[in-house]
Amino acid sequence: MNAEMITCPHCGKENLPQATRCVHCGEDLDEVFKIEGVENIPLPSEGPDVSVSELLQAFRQPDKPAEDKPLTAGAPVPGSLPIEENPQPDKPVEDENQAPEWLTRIRKRAQQEEDAAGELTRKMNSLDNARSTSSQERVDDEFASWIARIRENTRRESLLTPKPPTGAPENEDGVPEWLRRVRELQPDALEEEQPVLGTGAETPAGGTDSNPALNSEPEAEPSGNLATDAGSGEPTIPEAPEQPASDPIQSASAGQGEELPAESVSADMPESRGSEPEAEGEQNSAADGAGTPAEDEPPESGQSPEVAAVLQGIGLAAEDAPVELDERAGAGEEISADLLLLRRQKESAQTLLNLIDEEGKGPPPAKTQRPGGRGWSRFILGSFLLLVLAAVLFFAPETKPRDWENPAPAVALKDRLRALEKGDLVLVVQEYQAATSAEMEQIAVPVLRDMQTRGVELQFLTTHPNGLWLSGSLMDAAGIPAREAMFLAGGKPGVLAAALNTDGNSRVVPAGLKSLDSYALILLLEDSQADIQTWIEQAGPWLSPTRLGILASSQNAALLLPYYDAGQLAGFAAGLNEGRVLAQALDQTPPAGAPSRAFQAGLLVMIAVLLLGIISKAEADSSAQHRKEPGV
């Protein structure tokens, strides 16, 4: 795999061919913009002063067979360079139908998605069109604009994409952590890549003994693409395609030419493989889909100055070096990993585009604006309710409480209370809040006073912390000698534990609390549905139905009725009205009750508010409907 490592033009260290940025220095490698065809264009051999027009002329040439010798660069590997004679000069070029699988997938995906691959295809198509035109200026313009777009995209990505840490961890294979994670996103690609590597390793070497690199790695870089000058050792750029391809090969084979990094300029050209004597093994490995780079290939030294000058001339600076389009049959999965990166880059570009669109616009409001007038309407309605209640309380004479028909649950509870005898033990469970203490005390005081006068023994229990100090107020109001209320912690589990404490020796219940079966009546003072259900569901099944009575606030009447009808309660009284009935049945002074006129006034205000709300909502809906459908 190291054989085709690309060399960072900045730090000179190796990177994987898929890398878009150097894992060592973080600079852009720009390998994502791979252009099919560019790698097939042999560069002129004049040296560093090759003009753009000559290079573009080379682009316009149709794909040359194997006689178009590539420019080769890289470390000098004796014997590994191309030979001047080309034994297979007319190797057919891959046409559209014979495109490798990875290229087919890229094109297919580019058609399906409007991502960078699509952009790539578009540029490739424009390049192909440019080849067929006769106007060189037009080609030059298009090519220059194309390169400009690539550079602009690269610049935007470099601005948007955070730099990878320079000290990115690498595993023993030299694969950076980020690349390994990218590959984890496509396990299939990895699974398919492994046998590819193995196949490449097992491919028999076709090179000579004098070429240890090729012998050890038959799938190594197939002769490179850039040749070096024979005499000087400097890399040379082959002549235009009409020139005999043997020139650069001759110069390269002269001995000391060192290979330029093939990845820095062009791709591996399949047709060039046939030009090498050692290409047999390479062809085999390529045919096996094992175009994996050789691992022992020495590190490339980067672009040669000549190539860099040419690239600089056409607008491809070092950071925008043309990327290699790996045409090896086994590299398709690597490309798919690159496509992931391309997608992310496109998303980043879209983000930038959105930012540009938002440029000049004002910042969004930090806080959602409420519709105007809502606060005033709340103030007006609330103030109106308060004023009405205050007026009724201060000025309206209080009427005599109406005699309610005896509700069955209250009567049943009265009967159960009447059945209590002197010495019976009653557990009073206080589970109401301070807000409802006034109502609850008015309901409970007559009942407690009745039991107290008849000699019933009372114990107080609470599951709420505030029940401890509310019990004192209740005892005072009922004329009961002050005693400490027991505190049962734990909520539902606590109630269940108390119900299951049949022997009275449990350590999780308060010390004074006996078995619930030993109480003649458990009287719950409740203002919460949840607390009521807790006692009915956790303790009720373990108790006799006649042992559970409830005094509750008015809003709980509806909840209690089904339990009473099902026979799970001895009886209940909910609200001041039923409390009044119960107190009268017990021959106790009934509670004063809430001022009925104020209560009625409050109900009227609420009814009016509800009607106003309904009307305004209907009006708003109608207006919205009219706006949506003007004809309606």
Added chain:
Amino acid sequence: MNPMDIVLGVIGVALSVMIFSYLLGDNFFFRLALYILVGVSSGYAAAVLITKVILPRLVEPLKQTGTAVFWLGLVPLGLCLLLILMLIPRTARAGTLPLAFLAGAGAAISIAGIARGTLAPQLLAVVNRFSPELLRENAGADWGGIVEAVFILLGVISVLFYFHHHQRSTSAGAQRPLFVEGLSNVGQIFLGISFGMLFVGFYSAALNALIARMLWLKEFILALIAR
């Protein structure tokens, strides 16, 4: 009315007015009253739990070293320590164990209680309303009771139809049979009545509390004037 009652009364009046100031919108005085309420409640609850729960249930058993109570007391102590570890971000995951225990035990207790204390008795109550023995016990047919039982049965079935088939129809978008649609609409009526009753109950309770508070204010003001 002694001076302490006056001071406490003035404080109560001030707090009540601060709460009423919410009619003008969320403001400093309303939040101040709210913070006082939350702070005082939390402090009081913490004091109660320390004196009534932690000291007698957790600390006292640990004093009896070597006994079974001591060893049993180590279990809640360990769970408490795990909960305390949640305060440290690096060890916050340790607190999931006691929380998982609490959630699991709570869910099990709740489900068992609902099934045993509400579902089964309520279903039996509906079924028992159609027991022939009830008709035999009475000299004649209790038509009122029968009508009531039919209404209860209709409410139960229609509400169940509404929930069951409403879910199906909204998910699949399929057209329901007319009978099912009608029954579901009846269930919707029952649900509307139930929610309306709940709303009235809550509103009346809140109204009662408001009236009680205003009555207290009235009496306090009149007492101050009479003094």
